[in-house]
Amino acid sequence: MRSVKKLKNVLVPLVAVLIFMGACEKQSGNPYLTEEYTNRHNNENVLNLTESSEIPTMDTVMQRDIVSGNVMNNVFEGLYRQGKDGEIVLGMAAEEPVITEDGLTYTFKIKEEAVWSNGEPVTAHDFVFAWRRLVDPETKGVGSHLIQDIVKNANAIISGELDSNELGATALDDKTLQVELTKPFTYFSNLLTLPVFFPQKEEFVMEMGYEYARSSETLLYNGPFVLKEWDGTGLSWVYEKNEQYWDRDSVNLNTINVDVVKETYTALNLYNNDLVDHIMLTGEFIELEKDHPELEYIPTSSVYYLKFNQNKDGEPTPLANENIRKALAKAIDKSGFVEKVLRNGSIEADGLVPERFAYDPETGTDFRKQNGYLMPYNRQEAVELFKKGLEELGVDKLSLEIIGDDTQVGRDSLVYLQKNLMDVFPELQINISNKPFYARLTADEEQNYDIQLAGWGADYADPINFLGLFTTNNGNNNTGFSSENYDALIADAESVEISPSQRWKLLLEAEKQLLNEGIIAPIYQEYKAVLQKDKVDGIIAHPVGAEYTYKWADIVQ
Template identity: 50%
Template sequence: MKKSKLIGLASIALLSTVVLTACGGSKEDTSKNESGKDTNSELADKQEINLIETAEIPTMDSVLNTDAVGSIVMNNVFEGLYRKDLKGENALAMAAEEPKVSEDGLTYTFKIRKDAKWSNGDAVTANDFVFAWQRVINPTTAAQYSYMMSGVIENATEIAAGEKAPTDLGVKAIDANTLEVKLAADIPYFKDLLSLTMYMPQNEKYVTEKGESYAKNSDNLVYNGPFQLTDWDGTGLSWAYKKNDTYWDKKAVKLDRINVDVIKETGTALNLYDSGDIDQMKLAGEYVQTRDGDPDLINIPTASVFYLKYNQKRDGKDTPLANENIRKALSMAFDKQAYSDTVLQNGSIPADGFIPSGLAKDPKNNEDFREENGTLLKYNQKEAAKLWKKGLKELGTDKITLEMLSDDTENAKRSLEFMQNQLEENLSGLKINLKNVPFKVRVQLNNEMDYDIQVAGWSADYPDPINYLELFGTDNSNNRSNYSNAEYDKLLKEIGTTSLANPEKRWEQMLEAEKILMKTAGIGPMYQRYNAVLQKPYIKDMVRQLVGPEYSYKWAYVTKQ
């Protein structure tokens, strides 16, 4: 899942949003949705849907969120200055109007809606943003996404480094409804960041009163978004959303309730879908083929790239993955097309680089980044064996045992088994031990860097290659792999500072940065995900975003069957 940061570019994004809709219904309801079109469908009497997730919610503290599931939930129960609409464009949310921007592009002045309320009746104020953003950047909070403000908000970099106080952050409440934001640089896509979880507000009085209990369960939260979270005990495998009657735009929200259960086995989920107990699900593996021709089946592209993440130091000691040839060998030793065809079977395509297709275009010639940078780290069994042999010699051994970490879903288990078979077969002397754990545990092991190889994934928060590339900067809090390359770091710094005023130069530097990451096998790219989705035909305007939180339920509704 789903995360982003410091710089700006010019020309971006192909598809930004997919609206999952369905046909049918008589023309009784003529209300218009956010895209301006008539819904022209008869609404069902019961506006309630049942969904599933494949992992638990790790946290509901928007300051601490790092994962895709948490991002989806927060996107539907909280709201920042903007939110993405049905077209994937920035729509005013907590901001009452477009901000006033200084001539140098460094100061934004926002007016907060006077009708914006928290679910406990408190007004949403400018100070709620100041409080939350200062929490994000405060080093004592240990928010992994603090880097999303570094290089963006004035003094954020210095605060994160402990050189300045959080109160020095370039954000100020002029009055209850006026928020002033000072930027570190003139960032073209600054507004795209403002719908993300780390830029959402928090009610300071409420958070302070709750103390350590804050966000531990759905009863210890207040909400300012379209829905309120309910029935979540903080660790369980189920929760629900209910319509938030204090939401400023509640007239646009048609669903009264959404029920969610965590189901990790595709077969179990499919049985629930066929029995009518759930209304949408993702298919994977051989299950996709069994539904070929099903009118409920939709194939959807995503900006998610999955890769092997190599931890170069564990328990204070270098791992074999600190050797570049070992990393290269592993990255080239598995058949990506066979993996996509036999394990995933959902339309996903092999990835030979880190930046996905369809994310961003060259500001000079409009060419897609992936097409322009081409194939960088592809499957090559013969070359992998050669590099492996060289790496073993450099390490002074003929055998290596490595642990491979992933989630405990059915498809994750099949994926690891495929990788284990491919790598052990193609790299002589390699032993792979598999470790499948619940998603929340994997997040913890990643944060503690207590793993060797991890199957990881990244979904864009905003449509710019730097959203991926900066993940593996030496000082990035999301690196968690001990990868470090001085030339790569130098490029990242320039991309985020001196090159901002020169989009074409910045683009060339991002192309070069990806080449360095792949040349040194900082990661081993696996695939760009496509989702095979089954969705009941009576659900309309279920928005799926290619960047940022995956789903938005604000405009979704149910028609009569």
């Protein structure tokens, strides 16, 4: 292993790191940098990773975030998974499905050698059970929006009109799964790589009851790795090679350690002292490390934005006023945000659908460029809209709170937004609150916030994946926004009869409504600045869907 370049202006001796992080440990309960930690992370045949946040859930029907999705992608497997080059490859499916001429019925064969981590076979029944559980109104699966317009009867089940047994997914026998769609979908195989379409073993889920998926010990695994040492809320976990996995010979590593490290300073010192192998840089640390030979910039399809809560505890909030929302959205100096806070190559976002993501089916034009930049920074217009909004509300000042994650970039982001907005609006008091990732998601689900810095990473390359988030009944909406016109645009875009060009026009119109009414305030499309040791090979970064695949990761000395 070659020696890693140490930059004196950021490197501190290991003993200083231990002292510094020992203090952090007392405050947060984080176990890293004990003697056990350093011994474990000095193993040359183990991959050591960091994560910015805790795992919010390991129940696949409840997955809605990138952290959970990343873990699930590496310990579970659906009918398909993403391959080394971003292509869709067979997972639990033994072969490509038989598809009827009308494109509405798929018949899959499940691999004979596919088994759970306890040695029991993965069956078609496991897929049917998990998908029915996803759409069951009693479960309230937050990922149900991904299936509701795709699989036959899903919408009616979610709305309570039909029983979950009516879902268009049937186990013809133990190893044959038949799926009926509402209409042909060119991206159906892409969807099947996502956690909400993964199988679950009914007998095990029922046996675990309330405890199911609340720790690494109350789960069954059918992916490349099994999860270990996760207690449901902990700041570390371990991936161990799944010896029952059908393609175990392709899995190179026996152990991967993961620690939640929220401070970039801490992560960088761990990296420079060879205790972790892969980290993300933010803010000023990117400038400090800009000449590092192991620094790489990775584009993503994730867009970050402010969500405005229009209704709290059944009562309208000041953000129910359209002029107030639009004023706040137009007041954000996005150029300053990406240049001062992020510094990682991220670009300004003036729409919800990202750039270089989806293209007009007739002309090939980028959706973002075709629909224009809908919410640009305009301080003067923002001031005028805010004054008008205050008059409509009958008040002369406002006090609002912005919540965000308790990571380094989360804290820096809220500080910037607080100063930015209060500089533009003397009548506005902005308070900020940084929360652990799972706590922010809980606040979102309970609609218990004023303004929230949130984001969405694409599950598949279609604008509907972003725009569908804000229909009335989507579990990710949680803003109080409800529009019959918007719902109709999205529903019509998913209609069986519509042509691709007509669908495209409806999606363009839907985004315009969303932005013109100030329902959200897009800020940036994310790039990631990553340091990865030269000895590490085979970590696959995905621009859509799961963030990373570790199946082919290896340590090359």
